[in-house]
Amino acid sequence: MLQYIIKRLLLLPFLLFIFSVIAFALIQAPPGDFVTSYIAELAAGGSAVEQAQIDALREQYGLDQPMTVQYVKWITRILQGDLGVSLDWKKPNAELIGERLALTLLLGLFTFIFTWAVAIPIGIYSATHQYSALDYFFTIFNYFGIATPTFMTALVVMWLAFKYFGVSVTGLFSPEYIDAPWSWAKFMDLLSHIWFPMVILGLDGTARLARVMRANLLDELKKPYMEMARAKGMSEWRLVMKYPVRLALNPLISTIGWYLPLLFSGSVIVATVLNLPTIGPLLLRALITQDMFLAGIIILIYCGLAIIGTLISDILLAWIDPRIRMEES
């Protein structure tokens, strides 16, 4: 097992290198560069920049150099632990990501807990009370959750909240706390705002998870060991929780690691719609403005976390499921 983990970890730098090349190439793929998109954005604000000024900008940012030179410069810096400066924000990338990281992680964690705390009981109930009225209700609700894109749900709920209650549900803070230093009042303000994006972001995952849990559990409930346990007089509640639920959780545990990169980036579109100060909108913006150094570093971290996440999933699975553990040894 240990050997396996080490092997996987050794592969990490190589994978990251490949990802860095692909990420850089992909970000560069759209026509134009940061200066083109910057000039276009200024033009949409009514302003027009002289050709000489445009050329000077391109030279200043080193965008007039070949792509390979730009890549080597970028990756050398990263290897030295310097994440570079964002072309768009004129601020160090590390600082930009850093100031959004805490909120992104917090929101990701809340959403994760919400998803699991709601989905698992629903899944268990639906499986043990298959075709009951409540099961049908949850089924319909779940299909709705899966079928509706979350940003759509966010827009509809935002509109309803505005139309009928005259309140804005965007952002994570009230205006007066946005850039206030951390305090108890600011934290409480955060809690009073965070539940909405948490529910919206969690809706899709909850629905999916509940469906999977229900299906997995239904499979287990039909197995002969259940009959056996019942015949031995085990209480139904204890029985369900002790054996089939544990087994039904296995496939879900294997996906836990995938949450790691998601925790880091958060949702992109929903966060943009809801005006959340998280990393997702930062990435989206960096891609649109072709701020390749910022976009590149976010994608690179994302890839790194995805690899580590998968590894964690594998380890967790081995740890929770004796069968897999046995296979290994």
Add this chain to the structure above:
Amino acid sequence: MQKKLLSWFIVTILLMAVLPALTFAAPALQTGGAYTVQAEDTLGKIADKEYGDPLAYTAIVYYNNQKALEDETFTLIEDPNIVEPGWTIYLPTPEEANAYLIGNIEGGVFNEAPSLAALVDSGDLPPVEERLPDNPLIIPVVEQIGTYGGTLRRGFLGPSDHNNYVRVVYDALVRNSPDGSEVIPHIAAAWESNDDFTQWTIRLRSGAKWSDGEPMTADDIMFWYNDILLNEDLSSSIPVWMQNSDGTVATVEKVSDTEVTWTYDEPNTSFLLELANKDGADLLISNLSYAPAHYLQQFHASYADEAELQAAVDEAGFDTWTELFTQKALAPTNADRPTTAAWVPDGTTVADQVFRLTRNPYYVGVDPAGNQLPYIDTVEFTFFADKQTLNTAAAQGQIDMQGRHIDMSSYPTLKQNEDANNYHVVTWPTFGGSDAAITFNQTYETNPEIGELMRNQDFRIALSYAIDREAIKELAFLGLGEARQPVPAPNHPYYPGDEYAHMYTQFDPDTANEMLDSIGLTERDEEGFRTLPSGERLEIEISVVPAFGNWPDVAQIIAQQWGDVGVRTRVEVRERSLHFQMRDTNDLMTELWNNDTTGFPFSGQPQMDPRSTTATTFAPLIRKWYQTDGAEGVEPPQEIADIVAIIDEAKISNRARQIELAQELFQKWAEDVYQIGTVGLTPMVQGVLVVNDNLHNVPATAGNDWPLRTPGNTRPEQYFYTEQ
């Protein structure tokens, strides 16, 4: 009773007739004393008569208002444009007036914001009289003298929205007036040119200070000239406005601490207009005309210690000192950079979630009653990741005064929520031009047959007739504006006349069909679309970017209508960068954009000038021809060379000739229809504004354009709240 009234009336008439005659008896003696305003008087006329300089009206306002504060017989002049017959005003002596104009007066009664008064009391700030220059800028108020306090809340879209700041503070030596018709003093007190407009002298205010309290002098202009403009590391090329006709750089010289001259080798009449836009816009140091030398020298290779500078460059994560300098030299990216604006960053930058400005205790402006401006304490830009969210926030009354990023399509929603959320909607229509215009690429090469057609004036005229502008107005512009070609607004001196503004704008498909037939496009394919001489179907592409909202809709309507006269038209909605890239590479056939440059055809980057960067779709290869002095690209045909000739002549002509030339230019522009205007004079571009009900002195109408830095030209420093 009637008789009595009549005789009273006669006496009054007599008095009115005699009194002015009496006061007129010795007009020269009026200076240095009281003067009764006559029926035909304007302050400019009085100043011209008394001091031989219409610009000296500012001195009259200053001295009169100082007197008016002590003595009620004098009327306070709140707006220099409005003086009523019968008012008694104080006229300074010629010596006094001159002292004001060159910024050398003593004393004066001024008030300041309570927050600053407290700092003065505690000894943390010098008194207001010492902070203000010797001749403060008197800023007229729109409605009334205001009161101090409050926060102006706005929304912005992130770091590249730095022009949001630029437009609110409008921090330039001289400014465009609220209606955009003239250039008026700001940080600079006055200017003069020699007779042939080759030399311009800018006079600064003596005693003016940067926001950190350091003196702002001619040396700050010289620092910009010598160390930014002429430094090859910082400026790899000279901006057009600083070039002589042969491409060499114009000369800037210090005359005294408050006087600087610009010398060109030929007349330059667009100098002031250019100077009015040198406010660091677009986050470019090439858009400055003065900079805080005392602060910036520490980041400049010519002054700073090499090792220290390199350490600072490394610490900020940059490669070169020029990157560091650029970031440090502009207020939106560096809160420590001293400015001369009414509000200065409080430590935040445009990269923060909230970009906040607080009052500059050293701002040069006062209201007519001597209260130092701004009235409002704080300006707060809150970050929105998405424009729609910003529009929603506006509808909820979370924004106090803003037109930027407010979509015209939000107008109905904003109107609906006006009363509930304590704001009102104001519209400031664009400054002429057209809010959706199709430009034909005059050097299109991808398909030579289509390129040939687009160079045919009749083809363009026919397509102009084929457009139903009323439909576009109703469907895409909420019924606002009017059908017109891209020429200035009717109230603008450059307006070429109704005939040209509405040339070829009537919806006339029959004429369009006839004209298309007459130029040989008679053959049609099986679907009824016209074919090219080669037999291939004629298909026009309109490239459109959803930059201001409804353009894709406008393009679709036009495509439909052109299809109706047999010209198959395809609409390509493109991502902004791609569209711009294709502009540069001469790959666009036609494009739909707005033309908001008609108010300024001789400065900046007007679309009518094929040499401008914005006008590349007009004729990218002709632009290249001019850029390379004829070595590459395509030589312009006579009609386009004529346009260039008009623009070049206007740049060196006096105002009267400039107006004639501008009218001639727009007559040609409308006749030639390289650009088909659809609907104009709508509030599409940043012209739908939400204004908090408690916010005052926001004008009901104003010139609205980027070169005017709207709302900066409406002087936000005199906005105030009755309560907040």
